[in-house]
Amino acid sequence: MVRYDIVGCGAVVERTHAPVINVLRERDDVAVAGCYDPNPRAARAIAETVGADRWGDRPEPRPDDGVHAVLVATPPDSHAEIADRYIRAGKSAFVEKAFTRTKEEAGRLVSTAREAGVAVAVNQLLRYYPAIEAARAFLRAELDRVDSVHATDGFRWDWAPASDYVVEDAYGGVIHDTGAHVVDTVLYLLGLDRDPDALAARVEDLSKTPDAEPSQECRARIQVDGGGRNATVGFEVSRLRPLPRGVRVFGEFGALFVPLFAPAPILFRDGSALRVRDAEPTDKPDGILGCSLLAHRDFLRQVRDPSVRTRIDGERFLLQMGILENLHAETKR
C-alpha cells in the first residue's frame, strides 16, 4: 500500500482526487497520511474525506515518516519547491498541471527524482480522454500530411475562486492553467512529448490581455522543430470569451477535430463526418473521474517501480514547460 501526503486541499482535490483516492483506499492500494493547506478548514475537510491521519498548514516530509508519495495540488508557483522537498526526502511526487513555472525547474525535478530513485509524474488528465488517445493513434500514420494545427480553449470566467490568485499571482493566469492543457494536448497528439533534447519550440506573434501576467487571454503561433516532426500550431486560450474547446488538425486527410472533453474525435472529409474510434475495443474512462483514476493508477505503478515509464512521466513534459515559459516570459520585457 502506498501512503500519500496531499499538499493543497482546494477544489481540484475535492472534486477529482478525493473520490479516486477513496476508491483506491477501498482496494488497499492507497492510504493518506497527511493533508496540508494554508487554510486549515480545507485541510481538515479533505483529511476527513480521505481518512487521513493528520492535517496541518505546512508539511514536514522526513525520510522516516512512512510516507511514500505526495500529491502536489497547490498553485503552480509552488509545485517545484514542494515536490523537491518530498523527492529529497525519498518520496515520489504526483504534481498537478501545470508541472512547474519553467522548463529548468521541471528538468531539475526529473533529474533529482532519477538520482533519488523515485518517480515524478504530472496529472495531465486529458491524456486519458478517449478522444485524444484515438486522435493520437490516427495521427501517428498521418503526421507527414499535417498542414497546420489550431488549438484553442476559452470560456467566460463567471465564478468566484477561493482567492484572487488568478488575477494577482504571476502564474495564476490562463497560460499555466488552460494553456497547459491545450499545449500538452497538441504535443501529445503529435507525438512531440518524447525526446525533449531533440525538440525545440519558438513562440511567434504573441498577444495577451492584459499585456502583463497574469494574462487572461493569450494568442500565439508556436513553431515546433526537431527530428523531422515539425508543426505550426495556432494557439489561443481565454478566460474572457468562449473559444472552440479542442484541437483542429488540417491536412490532406481532411480536418480532424479533437474535442478536449468528448469520447471521440471527428474527421471531416469530403462533406461527411466520421467518428475516429480507438482501435482497442476496451472500456473507456467515464468522464474526468475515470481519467483521474487511470492517472493515479499509472502514478502508483511508477511509485512501485520508478523505472516504469507512463504517459504522465515527468520527463515527457519538458517541452511543454519550455513553451509555457516562453508564452509567459514575453511580458517581462
Place this chain on the structure above:
Amino acid sequence: MSDPVVVFGASSYVGGHAIQALLASGHRVIGVARRPQMARMLLPQESAQFSVATAGQVADLIGHNQCSIVNFAYVKDLDPGRMYWQNRALMDSIAAVAAGRCRRLVHISTAAVFGFRFSEPPTAERVGRPPDDPYGESKIHSERLAEQLATRSSAELAIVRLGNVIGPGSPAWAAGIAQRLLEVKPVGYTGANGYSNATHVENIGDYIETLVTRREGELAAHGVYHHLAEFSGRRWPELLNVISAEVGHPWTTVARPSEPAAKGGPVKRALKAGNRSAAGRYMRAGLGRIPDERLLDRLNRWIRYVPPPHLAAIDAIGGDDVGLLEVFSSEHEFRSRTVAGWAPNVDFDQACDGIARWVASSGFTIKPESAP
C-alpha cells in the same frame, strides 16, 4: 440624477450586457461581484458612472440614497444538499444591500422553472410544483426568496424569466451550439422542429433598463412575473442553419429514445423516487436552514453519495444531453409577457447575422482557411 442601480452577478454574460445598457442610458451602476478583481477583467472600465464592488462595500458607495437592485446571480453548484443554503446566503447578501433603501428589485430567473420539457405552454405566474431537476428547483426557490425579500423591503418586484439567451458569445446558445456541431452531436430529436424560445442578450439589457426606469406603480400594474423570449415563435432550425453554415457541417438530430428502464435495485430506486418527491425537497429545504455552514458541510459529507469513478462503455447520449435535447425539441412556446410599450431593438435577422459573424471570427469552423 436617477437612483443608482446595483447589479448582482455583474460579471455574467447577461449581467455584463445589462450593465452596458444601463450605462448607455445614463444610469449610475454598481456591479457587485464576490471577486471584483476578476469581474473588472470582464466588465466596462470603471468611471464616475460605474464601479465594481463586493456586496459589503455597496452601502458605503450609495450612502443614504435609494437604489434599484438587479439580480443576475444564482447558485451554479447544484449540490442538492447545499443549493437551498446557498440560495439563502445569496439572497441574504442582497437583503443586506436592500435594507431600507431598495426601491425596486428586478430578479432574473429562467424558463427552466417549468422544466426542460414543457408539459403545457408556460404562463407568467407563480410555479407550483417544481420540475424534476435541480436547476429548476433551485431557481424556483430563489424566486420565492426574492418575493419574501421584496415584501420585507417594501420594494417593487419584477421577476424576469428569460428564454434561451442568444447573442454573440452566448455560452450556451451560440458557443455551446457551435461546439456541439463541431463534435457532430445531435441538436434535437428527429422531426421535432422545436420552438427556439429565444431572447437576445441586447434585448434583455434594454428590457432591464426599461424596468428600472419605469415610473413607480407601473410595474405593479403588470404583475410580478415577466417572460422574455421575443423570438419564441422562431424554430431552432432557423438558427441552427445559420450557425452550421459557419461551422462548415450540417446539424444533426437523433431519434427520441423510448422511456429508459429504471436502473438499480429496489432500495436504490425507492431512494431516488423519495429524493424526487416532496419529501426530498423538504429535506433539501431543511438543510438550507442550517445556520452554520461548517455543520452543513459535515452533514453533507455524511449523507452525500458520490458515485465512484469507473471505466465504462461510452453512451451515445450522455445524461446531460437529455435536458438539452428537450429544449431543442420544445413543442410549446415560452411566450413573452413584457410590460406595455416595450419592443425589442434587435430583430431575429440582426440576431442571426451577429451570431454568424461571431462564430466565424471565434474559430468555430472546420473550414481549412481558418488554419493559422
